[in-house]
Amino acid sequence: xxxxxxxxxxxxxxxxxxxxxxxxxxxxxxxxxxxxxxxxxxxxxxxxxxxxxxxxxxxxxxxxxxxxxxxxxxxxxxxxxxxxxxxxxxxxxxxxxxxxxxxxxxxxxxxxxxxxxxxxxxxxxxxxxxxxxxxxxxxxxxxxxxxxxxxxxxxxxxxxxxxxxxxxxxxxxxxxxxxxxxxxxxxxxxxxxxxxxxxxxxxxxxxxxxxxxxxxxxxxxxxxxxxxxxxxxxxxxxxxxxxxxxxxxxxxxxxxxxxxxxxxxxxxxxxxxxxxxxxxxxxxxxxxxxxxxxxxxxxxxxxxxxxxxxxxxxxxxxxxxxxxxxxxxxxxxxxxxxxxxxxxxxxxxxxxxxxxx
Amino acid sequence: xxxxxxxxxxxxxxxxxxxxxxxxxxxxxxxxxxxxxxxxxxxxxxxxxxxxxxxxxxxxxxxxxxxxxxxxxxxxxxxxxxxxxxxxxxxxxxxxxxxxxxxxxxxxxxxxxxxxxxxxxxxxxxxxxxxxxxxxxxxxxxxxxxxxxxxxxxxxxxxxxxxxxxxxxxxxxxxxxxxxxxxxxxxxxxxxxxxxxxxxxxxxxxxxxxxxxxxxxxxxxxxxxxxxxxxxxxxxxxxxxxxxxxxxxxxxxxxxxxxx
Numbered sequence: 001x002x003x004x005x006x007x008x009x010x011x012x013x014x015x016x017x018x019x020x021x022x023x024x025x026x027x028x029x030x031x032x033x034x035x036x037x038x039x040x041x042x043x044x045x046x047x048x049x050x051x052x053x054x055x056x057x058x059x060x061x062x063x064x065x066x067x068x069x070x071x072x073x074x075x076x077x078x079x080x081x082x083x084x085x086x087x088x089x090x091x092x093x094x095x096x097x098x099x100x101x102x103x104x105x106x107x108x109x110x111x112x113x114x115x116x117x118x119x120x121x122x123x124x125x126x127x128x129x130x131x132x133x134x135x136x137x138x139x140x141x142x143x144x145x146x147x148x149x150x151x152x153x154x155x156x157x158x159x160x161x162x163x164x165x166x167x168x169x170x171x172x173x174x175x176x177x178x179x180x181x182x183x184x185x186x187x188x189x190x191x192x193x194x195x196x197x198x199x200x201x202x203x204x205x206x207x208x209x210x211x212x213x214x215x216x217x218x219x220x221x222x223x224x225x226x227x228x229x230x231x232x233x234x235x236x237x238x239x240x241x242x243x244x245x246x247x248x249x250x251x252x253x254x255x256x257x258x259x260x261x262x263x264x265x266x267x268x269x270x271x272x273x274x275x276x277x278x279x280x281x282x283x284x285x286x287x288x289x290x291x292x293x294x295x296x297x298x299x300x301x302x303x304x305x306x307x308x309x310x311x312x313x314x315x316x317x318x319x320x321x322x323x324x325x326x327x328x329x330x331x332x333x334x335x336x337x338x339x340x341x342x343x344x345x346x347x348x349x350x351x352x353x354x355x356x357x
Numbered sequence: 358x359x360x361x362x363x364x365x366x367x368x369x370x371x372x373x374x375x376x377x378x379x380x381x382x383x384x385x386x387x388x389x390x391x392x393x394x395x396x397x398x399x400x401x402x403x404x405x406x407x408x409x410x411x412x413x414x415x416x417x418x419x420x421x422x423x424x425x426x427x428x429x430x431x432x433x434x435x436x437x438x439x440x441x442x443x444x445x446x447x448x449x450x451x452x453x454x455x456x457x458x459x460x461x462x463x464x465x466x467x468x469x470x471x472x473x474x475x476x477x478x479x480x481x482x483x484x485x486x487x488x489x490x491x492x493x494x495x496x497x498x499x500x501x502x503x504x505x506x507x508x509x510x511x512x513x514x515x516x517x518x519x520x521x522x523x524x525x526x527x528x529x530x531x532x533x534x535x536x537x538x539x540x541x542x543x544x545x546x547x548x549x550x551x552x553x554x555x556x557x558x559x560x561x562x563x564x565x566x567x568x569x570x571x572x573x574x575x576x577x578x579x580x581x582x583x584x585x586x587x588x589x590x591x592x593x594x595x596x597x598x599x600x601x602x603x604x605x606x607x608x609x610x611x612x613x614x615x616x617x
Binding site: 240251252253 | 406427431435436438441442444445447448451455505
């Protein structure tokens with residue numbers, strides 16, 4: 001060791017951090033482009049050019065264009081960005097927590113748990129005292145979804161993790177069981193729901209940004225933004241956790257608070273996303289995976305990059321959902337599944353030899 | 358300054374693995390724990406690092422380790438486990454840099470490079486950890502551990518390396534590299550506690566040896582007094598002959614027969 005200084009010491013080890021920063025800048029540009037596309041696409045003929053002319057003041061927007069921009073497309077864009085970022089970051093955090101790239105809130109029952117929470121709030125929310133209903137307002141569904149996702153995450157972690165090691169097989173099977181249980185409970189609620197609630201549930205269950213309103217945006221935004229703001233504080237700990245709980249502890253990571261905070265933020269972000277946009281799958285698994293391939297698994301840049309790419313991709317998927325069968329719309333959950341499921345299969349194919357199922 | 362473990366008891370289910378073991382290691386020495394498979398030597402190390410639930414007290418530099426916050430422990434001791442599964446495709450450099458997570462030496466970003474150099478892997482930084490051989494992975498982990506407590510003495514207090522079979526999967530050349538690192542660390546004032554299998558390497562590097570069998574310490578002390586025919590026969594249940602290399606008086610151990 002004393003001889004170390006005698007050698008030509010490589011202090012500037014090449015790494016992927018610089019690349020990750022360049023990707024980070026690129027992703028901001030990608031988000032801007034996706035956002036512009038989204039604002040310029042829709043059922044009405046209001047084009048991006050019209051909107052640009054209007055915003056720059058060259059040719060004032062018509063009454064209708066203003067309504068389209070401010071009441072339909074902007075809230076939809078905001079909701080898409082929030083939900084996409086929430087799903088992607090939740091996926092990345094959960095994968096770090098479970099030390100496995102296949103852990104995704106949608107796949108392992110957390111989404112189903114959040115869904116059960118949301119359905120419970122939609123169907124049984126009317127049973128709450130009127131004063132409480134007025135107080136909770138549009139937050140009730142989001143909060144119930146958070147509780148459902150939180151409960152599911154805790155059960156999942158308890159079942160599948162032993163001595164700081166997560167068994168992939170147990171995790172996925174426990175996820176199936178949780179999903180089935182939440183599905184069955186949701187089924188009972190659907191059975192007792194009235195017609196109006198059934199309409200709400202159907203729209204919501206398909207996964208869509210079509211019903212985006214500022215009310216929905218404001219219901220989801222505080223929770224999702226809080227969870228996103230928490231994620232940078234998880235990054236270093238999640239890096240250490242990649243070596244296992246014991247090693248992370250020995251390196252000075254406070255493992256228990258880290259786990260609690262990770263579970264809370266996953267449940268909050270997933271719950272809020274599910275509450276306002278329904279079941280949108282695969283963003284949480286595809287986005288972190290692509291980023292890890294490109295720039296490595298260091299969570300310090302993986303998490304912010306996942307937020308940006310998740311937001312951009314969901315906005316693009318929403319544009320696609322509005323275009324393919326225009327003037328009708330395909331539920332966005334179908335678009336993300338068609339694009340995401342093959343990627344998931346591809347990950348499985350590559351990792352077949354490494355799975356300890 | 359010492360590490361002092363008193364009355365350590367570990368129970369798995371109903372089975373007692375360790376039944377009131379005492380263990381002391383002064384800073385500035387290499388203390389090696391040896392013993393046959395299942396004798397409890399790794400369990401003792403894990404009990405001292407808090408990796409298995411145990412009764413008893415572990416005092417590190419005068420403080421009860423169960424009452425020290427995680428960051429403080431991490432700043433005074435680093436732990437090299439026997440094996441480690443790493444999730445995701447981290448590079449060697451990224452793994453070694455995790456040694457700076459505790460934040461104590463975080464200002465010195467040259468440490469990971471120096472640590473990699475010390476274990477003979479100075480060019481391995483950009484390579485993928487999961488593509489390395491078992492022995493190379495073990496050396497990468499050693500570099501990470503060294504990065505964490507690079508200076509053997511910090512603010513007047515010794516720092517400690519807890520190593521569980523640090524040389525078990527290494528070739529003989531790199532076994533010697535690591536043995537020298539351990540000796541060097543101790544000679545500059547740090548404490549080294551290692552579980553080892555190889556009695557000859559133990560004789561070569563240890564200042565103090567603790568022999569365990571059936572969850573108990575059967576001998577502990579300087580190499581000459583502990584590595585004897587009687588003690589080893591009792592611990593391992595087979596005849597072993599301890600000799601000394603005439604030129605430098607280092608002990609070596611030879612099995613006496615391939616037959617039962």
